[in-house]
Amino acid sequence: MPTEDAFFGGGQPIKSAKIRNVVDVFKKRADSLYTIDEKSKIRKSHENPYIKEVYKEYLETPGSKEAHKLLHTHYMPRKKYEI
Numbered sequence: 001m002p003t004e005d006a007f008f009g010g011g012q013p014i015k016s017a018k019i020r021n022v023v024d025v026f027k028k029r030a031d032s033l034y035t036i037d038e039k040s041k042i043r044k045s046h047e048n049p050y051i052k053e054v055y056k057e058y059l060e061t062p063g064s065k066e067a068h069k070l071l072h073t074h075y076m077p078r079k080k081y082e083i
Contacts, residue, residue, distance in 0.1 A: 016083050 015025050042048045046062075059067040 014081060014083060 015023070019025065037043060045051050055061065055067070059070070061067070
């Protein structure tokens with residue numbers, strides 16, 4: 001199993017060891033995300049009419065210079081969150 005540090009990224013639940021010993025917070029998070037996805041009418045971003053409109057009006061095409069500038073993430077090391 002990966003180290004505990006491997007699980008902590010953006011959007012991950014951060015709970016103390018006391019809670020993690022009783023509740024599988026990662027499973028609860030995953031279950032919640034799958035439930036939300038199953039109930040969603042639009043499940044793929046490229047099928048979302050609002051996203052299509054943003055590209056049509058402003059970003060032109062996926063992978064365009066403007067789309068890349070505004071939508072791509074650049075990662076950098078961060079200080080570890082202490083619990």
